[in-house]
Structures are given as C-alpha cells and as structure tokens.
Amino acid sequence: MPRFSALLESLSGADGAEIHLASDPDLEGAAALDQAGKGQLSFLEKDNALSKALSSTGASALLLPCNAELQQQATQLGIAWVALKDPRLGFAEALEQLYPEAKPAAGIHPTAVVDPSAQIGAGVHIGPRVVVGADVVIGADSTLHPGAVLYADVQLGAGCTIHANAVLHPGSRLGQGCVVNSNAVVGSEGFGFVPTASGWRKMPQTGQVVLEDLVEVGCGSTIDRPSVGETRIGAGTKIDNLVQVGHGVVTGKGCALASQVGIAGGARLGNGVILAGQVGVANRAVVGDRAIASSKSGIHGEIAAGEVVSGYPAIPNRLWLRCSAAFNKLPEMARTVRRLNEEKAGQ
Secondary structure (H helix, E strand, O other): OOEHHHHHOOOOOOOOOOEEOOOOOEOOEEOOOOOOOOOEEEEOOOOOOOHHHHHHOOOOEEEEOOOHHHHHHHHHOOOEEEEOOOHHHHHHHHHHHHOOOOOOOOEEOOOOEEOOOOEEOOOOEEOOOOEEOOOOEEOOOOEEOOOOEEOOOOEEOOOOEEOOOOEEOOOOEEOOOOEEOOOOEEEEEOOOEEEEOOEEEEOOOOOEEEEOOOOEEOOOOEEEEOOOOEEEEOOOOEEOOOOEEOOOOEEOOOOEEOOOOEEOOOOEEOOOOEEOOOOEEOOOOEEOOOOEEOOOOEEOOEEOOOOEEEOOOOEEHHHHHHHHHHHOOHHHHHHHHHHHHHHHHHO
8 A cells, every 4th residue: 555655756757746745645546537535546637528527536646737727626625646747657657556467476287288399488377278389489477377379389478478268379479578368369360262163262371470579469359370471560569359450461560459440461550550449451551650540440542651531431531520521411412402403404
C-alpha cells in the first residue's frame, strides 16, 4: 500500500512536476474518475469527457494535466494531485506499481509435454498441459501458460509470454518481449488454393511468421504464414482481439490494429499505421507511414503516408465527412431531380 508521494517516484513525468499534497494518502488501487473512492488513484486528461465528474469524485489522489482550472478545483476538494504532461501515460505507469504482475516460478509442470530436443532458457515457466515440439527454442524468462502449443521449430526470444491455449505453428519466430494472448494462432496456413477444372488445388504454405520484438497479439487473432517467404509484424506493433492478418503481409514498426481488422494477403503497412475497428485491407494494398483508417473503412490500392481515410472504398476523411453530411439529403435531392425532369418533359 504505497503512499502517493512514494508512487510519484516511479512516474517518468513527475520529476520536477507541480505537486499538491493536501495529504499524502495511502493508495490501495485505482479506478476511473467517476468510480474512484477513498484510497484510490485516478487521472484526468485535458478535454476529457469525465471532467464533469471531478466535482463528485471520491478519489484520494489524481494525475492531472497542466490545466490551472482543473488543478484549482482538485485543490478546493482537498485531493492530492500531480500535474503531468501526459496523465494517461502516468496512469499506466502507476498501475504497474499498484498491481504488479505475478510471475510464475520457473520450472516445467509434470503434465507438460516437452520434446527432448527443445532448448529451454533460464527462468522459463512451462505450465500445465503445454506442448513443446521438436527443436523449439524458448528464450530466458519466458512464460508458457496452460494449454499453449508450440509446434516444431518455433523460436521465442527472451521474456515472451504465451497465454492459455495459444498456438504457434511450425517455423514461427518471435522476438524478445512478445505477448500472444489466449486462443490466438500464429503461423497458421494461409488461405492458398489454386482453381482447377476438378476443384481447388491446395497451395502448400511453406513460409513462416516473424514477430519482431515487443509485438502483442490479442485473443482469438490469427496471423497466417505464406506459401513461400514470410509474414512479418514490425517491432512494437499491437494487435487487438479477433484480427486476421493474411499470408505474406508485412507491417512496419509500431502499428496498431484494432479488433476485427482484416488484412488480405500481400498487403504492406508502413510504420505507425493505425487501423480502427473492422477496417478491411485488400490484397496487396499499400498503406503509408503513420496513415490512419477510421472504423469500417475499406482500403484498396495505395494510401499515402500520413493520410487519414474513412469510408468504403476509403477516401480522405474530410471528403468522407462532406459526403456523409449529404447522405440524409439524398431523398430530397432525388425528389427535386424528378420534379425538374417532369417540368422539363412538360415544356
């Protein structure tokens, strides 16, 4: 149960920041501003929709933006606070301190099946009913939770976490610090079939999937291997739940793919690309660095670096907003056109 002042020592933006300690409360946990009670930490960003909840919050301590009005309000309420350039980042750091992750002890559970040829690094935890195939390499301090399956020739870098019932298919390569969440599948066969007169002929999928350092894969997501070559996910990329990444896709570093994104085979994403929920990316489409696609967009062809797109097919966001504003007027416009045509026909 750390005191607020002690917690501040672990926040990267708190050094030299403005701090107000009406008291120095003991913190038992954290909560959203409108749900926080005594002994809990919360945070507020500038222009946050919860700013109205500040007057009624029960939080004992706050991480606030550099906003004099919010700071004065918190002071009048007798709440301890610190002003941070990025309160959300500070809250993430605080949560790590308030809720430290329990790391399982190193060792191999008696029910796990580990091939004798597997190389297991120091400090690795292999949980119940895990299966580790031939020639697998598991880096130091990695954790395999119950029911995880690593097929032959899988390699994990140091500090990886494979959650319950995740599956890594043959040849998959994971860098350091990767996280694969429950029921995700890495390296599954790509959807490759050749049409023939007698039906579909399967194209063998002999390639591999490579996850660079610090990639995270959400629950139920799938990343397919190609017929030849590799599917590569760039370092630091974060993939949400229920995302489909097709065979031969390559992403740059630091991308973010929200839930139900679908990326067809051979597509290319640059660095820092953000795809919101249910975005579809067509086969061999190219998305430039730092481009953003809003929810349900359909990307075909090429999106320029830094472009923000919306709609199906995806067009620049500002144009899409103007088009959307006109949708409700289409019935009226249609009636006007019919009337004008009738008047013209009667002349």
